[in-house]
Amino acid sequence: MLSVWPQEMLCRQFLFTRYAPLFGRTTILIAVSSLSFGSAHIIFLNPIAIVMTLAGGFLFARDYARHRSLKLTRLEHTFCGCLIFTVDHGRFFYTGAAWHHH
Numbered sequence: 001m002l003s004v005w006p007q008e009m010l011c012r013q014f015l016f017t018r019y020a021p022l023f024g025r026t027t028i029l030i031a032v033s034s035l036s037f038g039s040a041h042i043i044f045l046n047p048i049a050i051v052m053t054l055a056g057g058f059l060f061a062r063d064y065a066r067h068r069s070l071k072l073t074r075l076e077h078t079f080c081g082c083l084i085f086t087v088d089h090g091r092f093f094y095t096g097a098a099w100h101h102h
Helices: 004-018 026-044 047-067 070-086 095-099
Strands: none
Touching (some): 004 026, 004 070, 026 047, 047 070
């Protein structure tokens, strides 16, 4: 839950504010936001984490583009993160598992 705030600040608020003039179209901003969010999770060294965060990044960016609410995307991101760990997919998002294969 603690990592949600800086990720949303960087991948949504900063990116949408700073790079809107460069990319122009909202659809491109959503795509770039999704790619940046997914690529930030390469650290977990597994394709499942990357694919899941690309999908999540798309949903969060789409909702941020619609509502311009960082509170909303932080809430969605927190909920999805907790859900991932609840359904036992957290192992894909835990660096201990990525670095120490059992």
